[in-house]
Amino acid sequence: MFRNYLKIAWRNLWRNKVFSFINVMGLTVGLTACFFIFLYVHFELSYDSFHTKGDRIYRLACDVKTPSEIIKGGSTPWPFAPNLQHDFPEVEAFTRFSFANLLVKKDNVSFQEENTLFADSSLFRVFDFKLVKGNPQTALKEKCSIVFSRTAAKKYFGDKDPIGQTLLLTGDLLPCTVTGIMEDMPGNSQIKADMLVSMSTNTERFNPGIDQQWGNFGAITFLLLKPHTNIAALEAKFPDFIERHNGKERKAAQMFYTLLLEPLKEVYLHSTRDGFESGSITNVYIFSVIAIFILFIACINFINLTTARSVERAKEIGIRKVVGATKMELIRQFIGECVLLCLIAFALTIILFAALLPMFNLLAGKTISTGIFENPWYIVTLLVAAIGIGLLAGFYPALVLSSFKPVTVLKGRFATGTKGIILRKGLVVTQFAISIALIIGTLVVYLQMNYMHSKDLGFNKAQMLVIDTHGDNAKEAFKQAISGLPRVQLVATSSSVPGAANFGAYSEIENKQGDMQVANLDLYSIDYDYLKQYQIKVVAGRAFSRDFGTDTAEAMIMNEAAVKLFGYASSDEAIGKHFRQWGRDGKIIGVIKNFHFRSLQEDIKPLTMRIKPNECDMISVNVASGNLSGTIAAIEGKWKALLPNRPFNYYFLDEFFDRQYRTEERFGKLFFNFAVLAIFISCLGLLGLASYSALQRTREIGIRKVMGASVRDIVNLLSKEFLKLVFISFLIATPVAWYFMHQWLQIFAYRISITWWVFAAAGIIALLIAIGTISFQAIKAALADPVKSMRVE
Template identity: 65%
Template sequence: MIKNYFKTALRNLWRHKGFSFLNVLGLAVGMTACALIVLYVTFELSYDSMHKKSDRIYRIICDIKTPTEVINASGPSWAVAPHIDGAFPEIESAVRVSRESFLVRRGDVKFQEDKSAFVDSAFFHVFDFELVKGDRRTALNNPFSVVLSESTAKKYFGSSNPVGQTLLFTGDAIPAKVTGVMKDIPENSQIRADLLISMSTLTRNLNKGLDDQWGNYGSSAYVLLKPGTNAKALEKKLPAFLEKMNGKQMKDSKMYATLFLEPLRDVYLYSTRDGSKTGNITNVYIFSMIAVFILAIACINFINLTTARSTERAKEVGIRKVVGAVKSQLAGQFIGESIILCLTAFIFTLIVSALLLPLFNQLAGKTVSSGIFSNLTFVGILFIGSIIIGFLAGLYPALILASFKPVLILKGRFSSGSRGILLRKVLVVTQFTISISLIIGTIIVYKQMSYMRSQDLGFNKDQVLILDTNGDKAKKSLKEEISRLPNIKSIAMSSSVPGGGNPGAYSEIENKKGDLQVANLDLYFVDFDYITQFNMKMVAGRPFQKEFATDTTQAMVLNEAAVKMFGYSSPDQALGKRFKQWGREGKIVGVVKDFHFRSLQENIKPLSMRIEPDGCNLITVKIAGSNLPGTIRSIESKWKELIPNRPFSYEFLDEFFDSQYRAQQRFGNLFLNFAVLAIFISCLGLLGLASYSTMQRTREIGIRKVMGASVSGIVNLLSVDFLKLVLVAFVIASPIAWLTMHYWLSDFAYRINIVWWIFALAGITAAVIAFVTISFQAIKAALTNPVKSLRTE
């Protein structure tokens, strides 16, 4: 019997190849999109899941309250981790991670290793990164001990064993011993490094006394709690610990720290701490909803097309019932057909997903999966999901078909009824509600991205080349030599550029009341040419000038946000006021107009600038537009002549600044692609329904043509009912899309307004797409010879 049902199902599907193809195509596209989104969402949710003790690992974060503001720091002071380790019995281990960039050499092989980090000796006890060579208990115990990733070890040592061999670090060629090789850290880890250096190298040699610096912030810190420890209860004990260890210094500096424990698994997606907002749980929610929506649209297509064709199979159902078939057998037959369609779609899904995965990884900007078949559990879940989808999507049509009364069917009195028509209308409205919502969302995402790219940043970033000397002794000589080259319009040095990180500096600035007010100001070390090079506007006072000898040690320039912080109503009021900052004292000589030195997702923060030649490691070169490749080659030649031990590399400032928005741009690209797929699937269903509707009205169309109806009149007749459904969908979709995108835009400090024409454009777009889809069948029917149409019945 099962074999007979299977044959019948295949024959029926083959007999109606067009409808079967639309069903399989719609399901395959929907399941493929859903599968890729599930891979992406699963990857995002898997960050730091490779650590077996991840539920006991917490990052120590810190709020620093000053008289001016509360600073939400992503880590505590350097002294916290080494002192907290033995202070509480609840803590099993504590480690610090300080990201660095090192020049590393071995013979003629040299690289600037940007993914480097100083880590404490307990690093491999707290985190489960696999060590393939060396002893994880002792690899980082001694100063100048280095652990390499497998890819980094191969880069320097080829196939030979690197353990016990030496690498040279920094421009001073400091020897360091390789004590271990670890597997490359997975991409779904928020701690990423290709080279680990023992923390004692820093604290005992390069920066002695760092372990006892309670006012110096700069590293991340993690604690591994003992099993059964209540993190919140431990967190309540931390204020007393800080008061005991650092109470007097906090009082003297007027900077009061409060420590918190943040679960490791929450850092990537949920943390809002400065420098840590790498993932976005909102985007995960949005893509999860899109996956559900696309799958729902695909299932709706199936239900619509199957119920629409129910009248064609009425006689088959009637005859089967007359010869003794019961409802369960008929329902099983039709559900079986549905499952066969879904399993066919499943096979296509696997093939298409495997082909599209490399492109999808590229769009996502990360390797969310190395291959569909690399995770057999996922394939198994997809297979079971296909069967469940087939069962659920085929259940309602099966029950409808199985409930037909054979007497009415065989007497020719069968009518599909208004309930089936109403259901199809509801499902079409649902489809287009989702599609229109996605169209609105896509327009808003791209409008926001365009807004950020076109916003006046307050400085000129075009044709500016960035060279990072990493503090090389020849950096000043390099600047002078490059300045003499042709096509060089200007050149400057600084500690940072807009879009790059910059340290917060403990500062005391004279406020409106005449008191020295404590604040943590962002700090740029610059030279005399920096402000001029970037065309920054002075709103009060003057920029730094060589004519004033005291500018090198006793002058500061603030931005407008800093002036407001200290209570001044106009920039002019801040001129001549006193400052103290990192051992320097002097007066404010100028106020620069606010410019966006961070992402437009953040408000402009208070900024200070000082002349500090030794702190300027970046050279920014403004280049004339002509012969750009030749100019870069000339700069490279000077680099190799003066800094031969460092590899030459450069970035353009506009690309560097725009890199802050890559995550949002990737989100926009993925959003657009999935929106297009959702619309495509909706159109497949609409095409099938229009085709069936046209077929059902073949005789009516023939009569209307005989009576003189025009082609346009017939097209309008067949289209108007569907377009009404699109209009209803637009009315429902608009408020839903507005609420969702308003929530998404709340992440941006500078954002667009959601204007009415976005909704109008989305509605018109959906209507045009629907009309074109329907018209394909309507025009075909309208052009058919009416004699042929009337002969069909």
């Protein structure tokens, strides 16, 4: 019986090659797109899930309230973690991380290890990062201990055993010992590092006494809590803990702390605080919805084409019923045909997936999967999905086809029912409404990305080469040496550049009322040429000048956002006001125009600038266009002569600043590609229905042509019905797309407005796609010989 069903199904599919091809192609593309999205969503949701104690690990976050603002931070002061473990039995263990960028030297080879973390010795007790060599209990216990990832160790030692080997760190050539080798941290870990250095190296060697500084933020802290700990009850004890240890100092400084616990598994997707790598739960939701849409459109195509062809199979069903076939047998037969189509699509999906996976990983910006056979459950999941789609999508057509009355269909009086026509039209409207909504979404994402790249940032970033000296003693000599190069126009130094991390400084500024108002303000240490080089406009007062000897100790410049924070109606009012910041007292000498020193996803924050040459490790070089490679080579030559122990690394500021939008750009590219696939599947369905409509009206078209109808008249006849459906789809899609894209834009502090022409453009694009799809078949039908058309029975 099964063999007979299979044979009939195959013959039927082969007899209707065009419709079978459209169905298989739609299902294949739909399955492939959905499977890619499934892997992406699964990967994003799996972050940090490999830690066996993950449900007991929490990140310690801290809100800092000052008279000026509330700062929601992802880091804490250094003494918090050890004292929390001492005071609360609920805390089983803790580990802290701190970012580092260290020079590592072995023999005559040097590397600037940017992906480095200081970490407490309890790291391997809290987290399940696998140590393949060394003792996890002691690997990071002693000062000057190093743990490498397997890849990083190979870079330094090749195939030799690195355990016990000595390397030199930083410009001071501090000897450190390799005490462990760990597996490369998984791609779905928010914590990633190629090199771990014992925290005691930081707290005892680089920053002695930092463990006692209750106001010094910089430790990213994770707590391992004991099983069944009541999180709310533990958080309720934190205010008393802060009051006991640091209450008087905080009150004097007018800075008040609130501690919170964030579950490890929610930090990556749900937290908006700074820290390690972060994702977006909104993007996960969006792609999940797109996957459902694509699958839904593919199923709609299947149902539409199958039920539309019901007239062709009516006599077959009538004869089979007459010879004894039951309704259930017919249902099994038709569902079997659907499942067969889906199994063919499943096989093609595997081939297509394997071919497109490298491209998908590139678009996603991470290795989502190394191959479909990486995990056997992927194949099983895809197979179950294909069979499930075949069963669900085939059930309604099977029910409709098996319900035909043999007496009616064998007399030739069968016609498609009104309900069937309404259903098909409703499904076409649905799939095109989804497609138009995706077109609108794609346009909005593109316009927002273009806006972020083209917006005036308030500073010059063109032809700006940035070099980090990492505080090398020869940095000033290097600056002077490259200043005289032919194509170097201007050189300036600073502690940070736009788009890079910078320090927050405890500050007291005289406000409008004459009081010293406390605030935590971003601070740039700069030299005299910085404002000129970056073309940052001074709107009140003056810039720093070598003519004023007190500028190095008693002068501050702030931006317009800071002026507003302290209550001044105009920038001129802030000039001459008193400030205290990190042990320095002085006057505000100038106000600069706001510029975007952070991402456009954030509002412009209050910023202060001071002359502090010893903290200016970043060298910005404005180079002339033309012979850029020669200029860089000349700069590198000076570097090697003056800083021979450090590798020469540089970047261009415009590219560096735009890296902040890398996540959004990847989202935009993925969104665009999946939207195109959804539209393609919709077009396949529309092409199939247009083809079938032309086939059903073959004799009518022939008669109309004999009566004088032109090709244009025939095309209009066949097209207008479908174009009406596209117009209805547009009316449905527009408000829905506006609502969801408006919500997405709220994550950006600076964003576009969704204007009417975006919807008009989407409607025109959808209309052109529909016309192009329908016209192909309509013109083909209109050009057919009317004599042959009228012979069709």
